[in-house]
Amino acid sequence: ISKLVKGAPKNVLWGLLQVLSGCAIIVRGQPRGGPPPERQINLSNVRAGALARRAAQSQPDVKDTPDEPWAFQAREFLRKKMIGKEVCFTVEVKTLQGREYGMVYLGKVNTSGENIAESLVAEGLAVVRREGIRGTNQAKAAKRGQWSEGGGAHTIRDLKYSIENPRHFVDSLHQKPVNALYLKTDGSETPEPFAAEAKFFTESRLLQRDVQIILESCPNQIILGTILHPNGNITELLLKEGFARCVDWSMAVYTQGAEKLRAAERSAKERKVRMWKDYVAPTANLDQKDRQFVAKVMQVVNADAIVVKLNSGEYKTIHLSSIRPPRIEGENKDKDKRFRPLYDIPYMFEAREFLRKKLIGKKVNVMVDYIRAATAGAETGPVPAFPERTCATVTIGGINIAEALISKGLATVIRYRQDDDQRSSHYDELLAAEARAIKNGKGLHSKKEVPIHRVADISGETQKAKQFLPFLQRAGRSEAVVEYVFSGSRLKLYMPKETCLITFLLAGIECPRGSRNIPGGIAEPFSEEAMLFTKELVLQREVEVEVESMDKAGNFIGWLHIEGVNLSVALVENSLSKVHFTAERSAYCKTLQSAEETARQRKDKIWANYVEKPPAELAQVSEEKERVANYRAVYVTEITDGLHFYAQDVETGENLENLMETMRAELASHPPVEGAFSAHRGDHCIAKFADGEWYRARVEKVESPAKVHVFYIDYGNREIVSSVRLATLPPSFSTRTLPSQATEYAFAFIQVPQDEDARADAVDCVVRDIQNTQCLLNVEYPGATCPLVTLQFSDSKDDVGLGLVKEGLVMVETRKEKHLQKMVTEYLNGQESAKSARLNIWRYGDFRADDAEEFGYSR
Template sequence: MTTSQPTKQRTLVKQVLSGDTVIVWGQPRNGPPAEKTITLANIAVPKLGRRATPKGGEETKDEPFAWEAREFLRKKLVGQEVLVKYDKSAERNNRVYGCILLGKDENTAENMTNLLVSEGFASVRRENARQATELTQLIELEDAAKAAKKGKWGANPQDHVRNPKKIDNLRQFCDKHERKPFQAIIEHVRDGSTVRVYLLPDFYSITLMISGIRCPTIKLDQDGNPNPADDVPYSKEARYFVESRLLQRDVEIVLESVSNNNFVGSIVHPKGNIAEILLKEGLAKCVDWSMALVHGGPEKLRAAERFAKEHKVRLWKDWSPSTNNSLTAVKEKEFTGTVTEIVSADALMVELPDGSSKKIFLASIRPPRLSEEKQPDDKQKRSRALYDIPWMFEAREFLRKNLIGKRVNVKVDYVMPASNNFPQKICCTVETNTGTNVAEAMVLKGFATVVKYRQDDDQRSSHYDELIAAEVKAQKSMRGIHAKKDIPTHRVQEVIGDVTKAKQFLPYLTRARKTEALVEFVASGSRLRLYVPKETCIITFLLAGINCPRGARPAPGGGPPVGGEAFGEEALNFTKRKVLQREVEIIVETMDKAGNYIGWLWIEGQNLSVSLVEAGFASVYVASDHSDYYRALTEAEESARKARLRRWKDYTEDKTEDDKAAEDDKVKERKENLIDVVVSEVTPELHFYVQRVEQGDTLTELTNKMRAEIDANPPLPGSYTPKKGEWCAAKFVDDQWYRAKVEKISGKEATVMYIDYGNRSIIPVANTAPLPSCFASEKPFAQEYVLAFVRLSNDEDYKNEAIAELRFLTGNGEVNVRLNEEFRVGGLPYAMLRNVDGEDIGRTMVAEGRVFASHRREVRFKELMEDYMAAEHEARRDHKNMWQYGDATEDDAKEFGHSR
C-alpha cells in the first residue's frame, strides 16, 4: 500500500475558529482569495461554547481552557504567513486535517500542534498508529505538560471557563459607557461597515455599525448565506478589505449610539481608522445621520470621501460634481452686515455697509412646521404660523433677541434657484462676532431640524456635520421640537380692524399706563403693528401727537396702489431701523373709529413721536397741546425747522393748517355741568372712582338681591374656577358678596376689582363665585376719572400725602361732592371736583402744596389756569408741604412732559 505525500502550501491565516481549527487563504491578487479550513491533526482541544440558534440549537458553555487555547493560536497566527501541510486526498469541502508551521524556514518553524500540547491546551489522540513518529513526540510533550501541570492539566480547571454577559438594554448600556473605549476583538465581518465584536473583559457579544460610513451590503438568503444573484458591486471587496485588516485583531471600540438593536461606534486601531481608509479606497460612503457621532470628528472622513470622488475610485467611478450656476451670480461669497429683521425662523434681513439690504436663509436647517394632518384649511390661519405652529414663536424670539441690531459674518454656502413660485434663496452660514454659528445654536436649542440630503448632493451648509451633531444632542435632551410634553401654545387675539374687540381691550390698555410691547410690523412712520404680551393681543398702534407722511401702499379692496407722500418712505425706514422687532413701551390714550389705538411709544427711553419730529419727518399735531409731551414735541419741531431738515427744507413762516385750527379753539368757552357723586376710591395715580348719588338706591337694591340669590343657592366649594377678565361675585373683608372683575390669577389667589366701587383686593379663589346672569347686564356703578389740572410729585412721600389729602377732602366716600367733566385723554375723562361749599378741591390741593398745577393751553381754561398758577405761587411762597424746602420741581424730568 502506497502512502501519498503530504501537500504543502504557504498561505495567510484569516481566522482562528477554535484551539485546533484555522481558516486560511492564499495571497490576494484579483479580489478575495478562496478560503480553506485547517484542523490540526492528532490532537483534541477543549470546545468553545455555542450560542442558541433559531432552528433549535441549544446554548452550550465553554470547556475549561477552550478560550485560552483559541487565544493562544489567534495571537500567534492571525494575519501571519504560515506553511500548511495536509493530505490533499482527504480534503472535503475545503476542510482538511494537517499541521501548521509558523516561520519562513520549514526546519526551524514553530509547529502549532506541538506548541498547543506543550502548553497544556490539547491532548494527544493516541489511537492513530499510522503516524507513530509524530505521535511519539506529541506524547512526550503531553507527558511533560502533565508533569508541569500546565494548562488543562493544572488545578481548578473551572476557573478557566468564560462566563459571557448579556446586554438587556442597549440604550442604557450605551449611555453608561458612551465615549469610553472598550478593549475588543473583531469576531466576524458581516459587511465592510458592520462587524460582530467581543467587548472585553466581560465578553459582551455585540453587533457594531461603524459610525459615519456605509459600505455596499452583502445580501443574504433565507438561510443567512450570501446570495450571488443579489450581489452588490464592491460589497465583497469591502468585506475582504476589512477582514484582512481587522478580523480577530485587538482593537478599541468606542460606543456612540444605538440603531435598530445594533450599536453604532468607532473602531480605534493603532495603524489607522478603517472608516477613513474605506472611504479613501472608494469602498464606502459617508452617512450623514451618524457622521456627527464619529470619534475624533468627521473632518477626516469627509476629506477621505472627497479624495475618492475627485479620483473617481470604485463607488465614485461615475461621479461628477454637482453644480449650482446660481452661486456664480452672487458677487460676494462672504460679507458682514447688521441684522435688521427676522423674517422667519430661518430667514434674516441683513443691512450691508453700503446701506442696501439682503434677505438670506440659514443653510441646511428647517424651522418648526405642522405635520400634514394638522395643516389648517383656512388660509387666514396660515398667516398666523408664528403663533399657531409649536416652537415657531420661540425660534423667532431666539433669533430676535440675539441678532436684531447685531453685526454678523455671512458666508454663502449655496443658492436654491427659484421654483414652484418660490423665489431664489441665498443659503448661508451666519456667525456672530463671537464666532457662534447661528444655525447650530438654533438646532441645539431644538428650534430647527437639519435638512437630510441625497448622498450625492453637495449643496449643503459648510458646517453640516456640526449641525447634525447639534441635532443629536437636542434629540437626546428632548429640547424644543423634540420634546414630547410641555409643548408651548400661544392663544393670541388679533384686534386689528375689529372695533368690537378693540373696545374690549381699551380699558386694560389705557389703565395700565406704560405697557411692554413688541413691534411686529411697521406700516408707515407712525403706524405700527404691536404684540402686547400682557394682554396676549396684536394691535394696530398709531403714534400720538404728530402728523407723519405715509409711503405708497396697496389700496383697500385691491384697487390701484395709493401714492406715497413726500418723505413717507424715508419716515418708514427711519421707524423700521429704530423699532422693528424691538421691545418697546407704550401708553395707549385713545382709539379711533377703525379700532386703531393711539398713544405714545418709547424705545430705549426715547419717545418715537419726538424722534420723528426731531428728524424732520413729522410735524406736531395741533390737538396735542394738552399732552404731557407737547413741550418736547414743539421743541423738537423748532429744532428741525431751524435746521431745515427734510419736510422743513423749504419752510416759510406762513400759517399752517395747524395754526388755523389752533385759532379756532379760541372761540370755545368753558362750561360747568355739575353732577352729585360720591368718591368711592382713590388710586395711587390720583385717579378716582365715583358713584352717582342718584344711583345709590339702585346699587343697594341690586347688591341685596345678588346676595340673597347667592345665599339661596350657595356655590359648591371648588366648583368655580375664575378666569382673567370675567365678572364674578367676590367677598370683601366684611365677608359680604360684591360684583367684581377678575384681573389676575396667581395660584390659589385672585386679584379682583369691585366694579361698583373701584377698589381692588387680593382674595382666595375660594372667596369667588359665578355671578348670576341677571346681575351681569347692569353696567358698573363706579366710573373712573382723573383729577384735572393737577399732577403728582415724583417724590413717593409727597405723592402718598396728596392721595391721602384727596381722600380726606372728598369725605372718604361718605360725603357728596360735585363733579364736572373737563376733557378726555386716552379715553379717560378728566374732571374737576367741588365740595358742598363749592370750593374747587383740585385748586385747594395746589394751594396747600400737595400737588402741582398742570397747565392746559386751551383758551377756555385760561382764567382757570391763572387761578391755579396763582394758588401754586402762594404755596411756593409760603413753603407749604412739598415746597417746604424750596423748589420741588428739580427732580421732574423734562421728557415726562413737566413744563414749569
C-alpha cells in the same frame, strides 16, 4: 481518499488572516488592486480538538456541540503566535473535495522558519497522525496539554450564544471598555459597491486581534458598540477612506466624539475617494464670500427664518438649517376663526420672541450649509410651492442659534434620508440638543399644558379702539413691540401688558405715501426709503408710545420713542418726512420745526428741489421764527458724567409727593416678600434706596440676581442693586397713574469736553450750582437723544450754560438757525471773555486746533 498534488506550489509566502482551529488556518495573498485571494491550509499529519459549534436554528432537534478538550487552547496558541505574521507553506495533499493539507512555517522560507505543526505538538495541543512530526515524546514527558493528568475537562468553555436581557447587559457595563476578541465580519448576500474592499480593510487590521469594545446602546435588542484598538479607531478609518458613511440614528449614542466621525467622512468627501467619487458638495457652486459672511439681523420671520442686511446693503432671508418650527398637526378645524400662526400655534410665539430678543439689531455669523431648490407645488392636492431657500448655521458670540432654540424645546430637528447631504454642518449637535430637551421635558416636549396667547387684534376695529383710547391716553408712555411696518409712518404694534395689537400712526408728520395708499398705485418719491428707514430703526424692537388720539378708521395716533429717539423727529431730520400742521399743538412742535429747517437747508431727498421763499414772504413769517423764551420751573435732581441732567416739572411735584406718600404707607402695611421679584430688562418696579425708602424704578440690565441695573424714573439716578432690594410696582402707582417725572436734558449752545479732567471740572461746577435746586428751563432745539435747553437760576435769572462758557469750562457750539443767532452771539462773547482772562481751558492763551484735540473738541 486523497492523492498527492503533482507540481504543488512550494515556499509560497502569504500572510496569515485567520486561525480556524488548532489545525486549520486561512492565509491571504498580497492585494493587487482589490481584496487578495484566500486559501485554507490544514496542517498535515496532526489533529487538534474540534471547537464548539452552534446548532443550526433551522434544526431545533439538533443540539449545540461543545469544545473538545484543549481545542480552544490550541486555537489560541496558534492565534497569538501567528496572527498578523507572514507565513510560508507547502501544499502536500489536495483532496477530491478541494481541501489542502501541508506544512506551515513562520517566516519567509521553510528551512529556517518555525514549523507550526511541531510547535503545536510540542505543547501537547495536537496529536500526530504519522511519524515525522517531532515533539510528541517531549510533550508526553513534560505532561503538557492533552498529556496532562485529568483529561482536560477544565479546558472546555461554557459558551452562551444569546443574552437574555441585552439592554440590562449593556447598562450594567456603564459604557466602560471591555476586553474582547474580533472574530467575524458579517457580509451582505447582495454586496454594495466597495463592500468587499471594506471587509478586507477591517479584517486585515482586526480579525482575531485582541481589542476592547465599548457597548454604547441597545435599541430593539441590537447591541451597538465601538471597537478600540491601540493603532486607531476602525470606525474613523473606514469613514476617512470612503468605505462607510455616518448613520444618523446611531450617532447620538456614540460616546467617542461624533464630530470626529463627521470630520472623517468630510475628509473622504473632499478627496472624493471610493463611495464618494461622484460627490458634489451642497455649496460647491458658491463663492467663499457667499458661503460665510457677517450680517445684521433686521427681522425674525418666524421660528426658523430671519432677514439679514449684508455689508452691501442687500437684504437676504436666511433659514436655519435642519430645524422645523412649531406646527399644528392636521388641519385647522375652526374655520370661522382667523388663523394667526404666531399666536395660535403652541410655542411659536415663544420661539419668535427668543430669536427676536437674541438677534434683532445684532451682527451674526452666517455659514451657508445648502441651498434648497424651489419647488413648483402640485396643481391639485395639498403639496405647496416653495421658493429657493438659503439654509445656514447662524451663530452669535459662539452660540449656534438653532441649537439653542432646540435645546429650549422651541423647535425640532428634521430627519433626513441617509443619502441626503443637505443638512446642517452641526447636525449631531442639533440631535444631541433635542435629546436633552426631550429628557428634560422642555417646550414642545413638555407634558404640561401648552401656553395660550389670547391677543386681541383691534386694528381697524373702531368701536374697540374707542373703548381702549382713554386707557392708553391716561397711561402716558406705554411699552410696545413693533410687529409690522406698513410705511414710514404707519405701524402695527403689539402691546404686551395689554395683550393687544393696534395700528399706530406717527403724529406730527406727513410721510410720503406708498403705492397701496394712493389711487392709481403710483408711490410718492422716497416712500420706499422712508419705510426702510423706519424698518431698520424700529421693526421688532421694544419701543415706547404716547397715544394722543385716533382716526375714524380706529387707528391710534401718537409719538413713538426708541432709545431716546422720537421716530417722527428722526424721519424729519433725515429728510424723509415733513412737519404736519397738527404738530403745532404738541410738546414736540419746536423740535420738529427745527429739524425740518435743518433738513431743508441740506436740500436732500424730499427737499432736493426746495426753493426758498422770496424775501417778502420771509419777512412776513420772520416774526414766527423768532426765538420763543417760554421758561418753566423745574427741579434739577441728577447730573450725569456727560453733563446731561434730569429735572422734574415743579408744576407736577405735588402729585409725585402725594403718590410717594401713599405708596410708602401701603408698602408699610403690606411689605413686599423679599426675593419674590424676578427682574427682567424693561420691567417697572420699586427699589429700596440707600435711605431705606422705596422709589419707582425701571430695570435696565440684569447681570445676575446680585447685580441688577436700575434707573429711578422720577429722579434720573442709576444704581446697581441686589434683586432682594426690588419688588413689584403696585398697579395703582404705575406710570399710568403718574408718568415718569424725571426728564433728561442737555445744555444748548455748548460743547462738552471729551477730556476726562476738563469734563469733570465742568460737571463739578454744575453739580455745585444747580443739583437739588429749582431753576427755569426753556427748550431751544432738539438733540439726538434729548432736548437741548437753556437753564436759568430762579433768583438771579442768570444763564447756567453761559456761566460755564464765561468760566472757560466749555466751548461754544455755533448754530446756524437765524432765530438763535442772538443767543449764539451772547455765548461767543462770553467765550472771548474767558479767553482774555485765560480761564481753565484757555489758560494757555488762544485755543489752537491741537489744543482742541487735546481737550476732545472737534476742529
